[in-house]
Amino acid sequence: MMRRIRYRRTYRPTRRKYRQASKTGVWSRTRHRTKPQARRMPHTDLPPVLSVIIPAMNEQKTIAAVVREALRVHPSCEVIVVANGCRDRTAEAAESAGARVLRYEHPLGHDVGRSAGTQAARGQVMLYLDGDMPIGAGQLRPFVTAVIGGVDVALNRYRGPVRRRQAHPVVQAKHVLNTMLHRADLLGSSLTAVPHALSRRAVEKLGAECLSVPPLALAKAVNAGLRVEAVHEIPVGRLNKRRAKVDGKDPLQEVVLADHIQAVKWYLSVTDPRGLRSDLGRERKRVRR
Amino acid sequence: MRRRTRRSVTARSRINWAGRKRRQERRTIPKRSRAALPSIHRAGESKLADAAYEEGLLEGAKSNAGEDEVLLYESPLQRAFTDWCASHVKKRPDIRTMLRLSKSYIGGYAKASGRKDARIPLPLARTAAAVVCASNEQDTLGKVLQQLERLPFQEVIVVLNGCRDQSYSAARNHRIASILHVPGRLGHDVGRSMGAAMTSADIVLFTDGDVVISAEELAPFIYKVDEGIDAALNDLNPYLPPYMHQDEVTRCKSFLNTVLGHPELGANSLTAVPHALARRLIENIGSEQLMVPPKAQALALAKGHRFALVQPVDVISANRKRPGNTGTGNAVADLIIGDHAEAFHALIDAGWMPQSSTVSRTEVALRRNA
Numbered sequence: 001m002m003r004r005i006r007y008r009r010t011y012r013p014t015r016r017k018y019r020q021a022s023k024t025g026v027w028s029r030t031r032h033r034t035k036p037q038a039r040r041m042p043h044t045d046l047p048p049v050l051s052v053i054i055p056a057m058n059e060q061k062t063i064a065a066v067v068r069e070a071l072r073v074h075p076s077c078e079v080i081v082v083a084n085g086c087r088d089r090t091a092e093a094a095e096s097a098g099a100r101v102l103r104y105e106h107p108l109g110h111d112v113g114r115s116a117g118t119q120a121a122r123g124q125v126m127l128y129l130d131g132d133m134p135i136g137a138g139q140l141r142p143f144v145t146a147v148i149g150g151v152d153v154a155l156n157r158y159r160g161p162v163r164r165r166q167a168h169p170v171v172q173a174k175h176v177l178n179t180m181l182h183r184a185d186l187l188g189s190s191l192t193a194v195p196h197a198l199s200r201r202a203v204e205k206l207g208a209e210c211l212s213v214p215p216l217a218l219a220k221a222v223n224a225g226l227r228v229e230a231v232h233e234i235p236v237g238r239l240n241k242r243r244a245k246v247d248g249k250d251p252l253q254e255v256v257l258a259d260h261i262q263a264v265k266w267y268l269s270v271t272d273p274r275g276l277r278s279d280l281g282r283e284r285k286r287v288r289r
Numbered sequence: 290m291r292r293r294t295r296r297s298v299t300a301r302s303r304i305n306w307a308g309r310k311r312r313q314e315r316r317t318i319p320k321r322s323r324a325a326l327p328s329i330h331r332a333g334e335s336k337l338a339d340a341a342y343e344e345g346l347l348e349g350a351k352s353n354a355g356e357d358e359v360l361l362y363e364s365p366l367q368r369a370f371t372d373w374c375a376s377h378v379k380k381r382p383d384i385r386t387m388l389r390l391s392k393s394y395i396g397g398y399a400k401a402s403g404r405k406d407a408r409i410p411l412p413l414a415r416t417a418a419a420v421v422c423a424s425n426e427q428d429t430l431g432k433v434l435q436q437l438e439r440l441p442f443q444e445v446i447v448v449l450n451g452c453r454d455q456s457y458s459a460a461r462n463h464r465i466a467s468i469l470h471v472p473g474r475l476g477h478d479v480g481r482s483m484g485a486a487m488t489s490a491d492i493v494l495f496t497d498g499d500v501v502i503s504a505e506e507l508a509p510f511i512y513k514v515d516e517g518i519d520a521a522l523n524d525l526n527p528y529l530p531p532y533m534h535q536d537e538v539t540r541c542k543s544f545l546n547t548v549l550g551h552p553e554l555g556a557n558s559l560t561a562v563p564h565a566l567a568r569r570l571i572e573n574i575g576s577e578q579l580m581v582p583p584k585a586q587a588l589a590l591a592k593g594h595r596f597a598l599v600q601p602v603d604v605i606s607a608n609r610k611r612p613g614n615t616g617t618g619n620a621v622a623d624l625i626i627g628d629h630a631e632a633f634h635a636l637i638d639a640g641w642m643p644q645s646s647t648v649s650r651t652e653v654a655l656r657r658n659a
Binding site for chain 1: 627
């Protein structure tokens with residue numbers, strides 16, 4: 001049974017406590033704050049341990065909550081919001097919540113935004129989030145802990161809806177890519193899904209630009225012998241906003257599928273056409289051509 | 290008495306009816322033993338079947354004893370039934386109806402001639418052949434050929450490879466079999482490719498020597514290809530568990546179909562027997578491609594050939610369990626995953642990419658978040 005984690009309701013119990021406490025008059029300010037405040041770092045020139053990278057486009061409603069949670073993940077932490085193609089107050093909201101903001105006039109898309117943020121990051125651990133889904137800091141910590149503990153690519157173990165007989169094309173693509181990479185143990189984990197964390201070593205080995213095609217980056221990471229592990233499950237499918245489809249198709253699905261094909265193509269080009277699999281003694285020469 | 294509150298009523302309605310229905314459907318998988326097949330002729334069921342029976346009686350009276358020596362393909366029975374269908378059956382019926390007519394006809398035929406007859410004449414517009422691959426299958430090969438003899442095949446090519454038992458003599462006992470004997474082992478699916486290269490029939494049915502499938506279950510495959518479909522596949526979808534419990538091989542198969550724009554094919558592929566292919570498909574992709582079935586399927590689908598699912602034939606439970614094909618990460622699974630890698634490689638080499646990869650990331654971002 002999948003564990004249900006309630007993220008959307010993070011603040012409600014606190015508020016209720018706050019109300020009750022204010023009635024009785026006995027409450028300590030530090031323990032019952034209405035909203036978890038950002039822990040500001042003292043100004044030092046030392047690079048932080050953790051860089052949280054959040055691409056955002058027109059996400060002014062949620063971005064502040066996302067940044068606040070991100071700042072609570074680690075005591076030494078910087079948050080970089082890549083505000084691209086925004087026509088609302090996303091950048092301002094992020095800045096007032098305590099993030100460094102990179103502004104881009106034109107929309108970049110999630111993946112390119114991530115790679116732009118990575119280039120500006122100074123931390124030893126990169127954690128990648130989305131601007132539209134606030135996830136509690138406690139749920140994000142396992143990714144950071146894993147990378148500090150020696151993992152190079154820490155993935156979300158979430159694999160999408162898999163209880164039906166025929167899964168969504170993107171879910172299928174993720175599973176099959178991992179199988180092709182001889183990493184069926186990763187199941188449907190992928191760099192396409194947030195949250196995930198990378199080590200500085202992984203970023204240097206792959207290059208920040210490489211992250212703009214996430215499945216390709218995953219294939220390269222596995223092939224380079226980096227430690228890739230699925231460390232923690234956050235069912236992001238439930239948190240995702242429902243988006244409009246374009247003539248019955250999700251446009252993002254097409255891009256993600258093409259990315260996966262590109263990754264398979266790259267992997268087969270650096271190994272061999274059979275992806276290092278056996279042929280079980282097929283006598284190919286016996287067949288007339 | 291406890292009153293049913295409003296709350297409990299709503300709670301009841303929250304039961305996942307769709308899920309329950311789906312689970313029930315999953316339970317009613319046709320089992321191998323009780324595949325719904327038309328039985329012997331029963332009078333009064335349909336006018337056409339009665340007419341077929343009467344016609345069978347007339348033809349049976351004309352038949353002589355030496356007829357059993359001839360293959361069904363060139364027998365007077367097949368010819369007479371085809372002629373009768375051409376004159377009496379206006380619209381091409383579906384395979385179930387056709388099998389019923391055939392049964393009725395042969396019922397009358399057997400009654401009048403006084404001999405037992407299990408043959409199934411089928412009116413086919415094209416010639417049909419079967420390719421059977423076998424390697425040390427002396428126990429089942431005879432039965433497989435016996436079933437194939439009941440259908441109007443022009444020839445049945447038996448590819449024997451690496452046999453060290455009595456498979457050869459088992460095949461020799463059947464007149465219909467043309468034997469291709471290879472002393473050494475050929476490996477998986479190479480025999481299919483060699484067999485397909487040997488025949489010139491318009492419809493080629495592929496099956497294995499280790500699983501006996503009745504002629505009634507095989508007939509729909511050749512009938513479907515005779516209708517104009519290029520490839521008729523065994524529909525194994527009903528036997529699949531939910532995606533989370535499927536193995537790697539199944540996932541590769543479904544993904545290949547999905548990427549090629551045929552999600553309705555599910556996890557079915559040319560890897561599973563039985564399946565029937567049209568000559569034009571084999572010639573278009575080249576018979577040598579058939580030794581890597583997923584590659585053949587990928588090329589055929591990419592070239593726009595029409596695939597269809599016929600019916601579920603349970604070859605899973607009949608499959609012999611060998612040390613190499615059980616458990617996760619076994620040698621056969623490794624082989625088939627490699628086949629799929631090869632299929633992807635062939636597709637990419639041919640300059641093929643999934644549709645609308647031209648939609649750029651920024652456009653997507655604009656559409657989603659603007």
